Amino acid sequence: MAISRRQFFRGMVGQGEGRQREQEQKTTALDAYVRTNLLPYDFALTGEQTGEVLDAVRAQVVINDGEDLFSYERRQQMNQIVEETVRPWREEYWKAEEARRDAAILVQEFLAVETTPEDRGKLCERFHIPYPAVLEEEVTRQVQAWLAGLPNSRVAHCDSAQLRDLVFSELRSWC
Numbered sequence: 001m002a003i004s005r006r007q008f009f010r011g012m013v014g015q016g017e018g019r020q021r022e023q024e025q026k027t028t029a030l031d032a033y034v035r036t037n038l039l040p041y042d043f044a045l046t047g048e049q050t051g052e053v054l055d056a057v058r059a060q061v062v063i064n065d066g067e068d069l070f071s072y073e074r075r076q077q078m079n080q081i082v083e084e085t086v087r088p089w090r091e092e093y094w095k096a097e098e099a100r101r102d103a104a105i106l107v108q109e110f111l112a113v114e115t116t117p118e119d120r121g122k123l124c125e126r127f128h129i130p131y132p133a134v135l136e137e138e139v140t141r142q143v144q145a146w147l148a149g150l151p152n153s154r155v156a157h158c159d160s161a162q163l164r165d166l167v168f169s170e171l172r173s174w175c
Contacts, residue, residue, distance in 0.1 A: 026063045030078075033070065038082040043093040045086070056085045095156035099163050100147045106167045107140045114168065119175040126174055142174075143167060 034057050039045060045053070060081050061074060068074070111120070120135060127138050147155060147167075158166060 023063065026069055027058065029069060030057065030061065030063070033075075034078060034082060038079055040086055040090060043090060045089065049086075049089055053082055053085050057081050089152075092152050092156045096152040099155045099158055100144055102160070102163060103143050103147055103167050104140045106164055107143050107171070108136065109164075110168055110171050111136055111139065114171070115175065122175050139171070139174075143170070146170060 031054050034054060035050075039050065039053065057078050061078060063069065115123075120132060123129075123139060124132055124135060127135075127142060129135055129138055155163075
């Protein structure tokens with residue numbers, strides 16, 4: 001089968017791959033726009049969550065040849081997709097942050113009710129505290145750091161009794 005000169009030269013300069021390469025460039029530009037302009041600044045997303053957001057935008061925004069990739073309508077559509085995807089994670093984050101703030105009261109309660117002088121001594125040794133007067137501050141800081149390391153989903157769904165049990169069990173393990 002004979003091939004035309006046009007097909008021959010397109011094959012030589014890679015124009016057949018041009019559409020695919022152009023599509024990849026548009027997808028990369030779309031991802032960059034979402035990452036730099038639409039991802040939240042009030043809390044951090046995990047890598048998996050960021051991937052979900054990018055997948056949602058790619059699935060719903062149709063990239064056609066000749067259309068402006070960043071027209072006003074498209075930017076608004078992308079913003080809406082990102083906000084709808086991120087909303088549950090944001091709410092979960094703020095609930096978890098509230099629970100983390102409540103942990104300071106639980107540390108006070110634990111130190112006042114649950115500890116013995118020996119337990120306080122062990123906590124001072126554990127955190128290298130020379131003066132017992134600053135024990136409460138240091139333990140509160142350590143508990144908040146520990147809670148910050150837990151996933152938001154685990155902390156956010158704790159009611160006050162569950163949070164109390166969680167914090168108290170960790171504090172008991174430190175004594």
